[in-house]
Amino acid sequence: MAAQKGKLYLIPAPLGEGAIHTLPAYVIEILHGLNYFIAERAKTARHFIKDTEPVKAFSELHFSELNKRTEPEELRPMLQPALDGHDMGLLSEAGCPGVADPGARIVQLAHEQDIEVVPLVGPSSILLALMASGMNGQSFAFHGYLPPKRPDLARELKQMEQLSGRHKQTQVFIETPYRNQGFIETALETLRPDTLFGIAADLTLPTQYVATHPVNFWKRNPPPDLHKRPAIFLIYRPFK
């Protein structure tokens, strides 16, 4: 008889230093019961686990790395501990695994292997930004990163604006933090004056900044310096 399979727990991580209070206690409890982890980066994962004050020695913990460079044939062996009956944890660099990170690949494989997948509650910058935006939360789309080059970016922003207007759908995206300022400039030059533009930066951190205004308001009242601060941007055009 085959041993019962372990579960794959999807364990959210804080969005930055000093934000461990945003994790529910049950997540930490489950985390402390696990010996096998799949993480985007083992170093960050160890750092996070250390912050949760585990009782176990690190020598008992096993880490596999799953990132953009992971080849398809490397995925299957990562789930071997679960097939052998051990519960496992999937961790992202920050926030919820499987959302805006490469974790979904291993979750899909877990379903194929009939391993139970258990998502746990924790911080997601995308969801927090959407809640805080005041934009439509009954219809929204997340697009990840927009193109970095200015003409391409402007074209995509225009497309998102049209999409939002047509479907009353909030458009959500991220930018590499060192590009935030250039991104905001392009957005304010490109979008219509009455389109709503939302910014959510440093979510759950002491420096958290959240605001939604029409583009023409932002032009008169520029946002604070967001250089190198993790940020989510949102567009909404609730007009015919």
Place this chain on the structure above:
Amino acid sequence: MAAQKGKLYLIPAPLGEGAIHTLPAYVIEILHGLNYFIAERAKTARHFIKDTEPVKAFSELHFSELNKRTEPEELRPMLQPALDGHDMGLLSEAGCPGVADPGARIVQLAHEQDIEVVPLVGPSSILLALMASGMNGQSFAFHGYLPPKRPDLARELKQMEQLSGRHKQTQVFIETPYRNQGFIETALETLRPDTLFGIAADLTLPTQYVATHPVNFWKRNPPPDLHKRPAIFLIYRPFK
């Protein structure tokens, strides 16, 4: 000099009975410091607050109701306590306020009135379902409810399937719980055999059920009875 304005805290609620452990402790602490609430239904809000074991008497707490039937002119007075310097809490029936509920209207008004909006971490069935689906979490769209009538539903499901294939975008939606079974039947009849179909029901509850499989797998292995169980559905077609 005007008094400093209060903040509007966006307070997540559990997704069902007995799931209060999914809330981080800091959310409960902030909740216990508030006297003014805006809730989809005051009765549910009181029930939830009672479960958090508050020290205060309920007679000190003030509730405004914000739901689908709330008229635009009723919104502004709801924020008066914040303008008078009191922190306020916005609560949904279940999960995160402002997402798949009418709360976004008051958040938008808060931004207009320059009231600080503070989103707090907690359970969202949409996000948990997405994490657990193993589908693309780098591009996804939430559409709320699909049309109830079968021919309209089938047409929309087909559109979502095409959208997913074209943009590698996960499509997420909900159904009224008593319609789940009919919805699943229509979906399995309408979608292509190799399209991935995900089901996430009773999230965070002891009866939680999560699975993603191709449509032809589901046809051979039907899901459990989901009648009247809150569920999220997902479609993904990661093929050219």
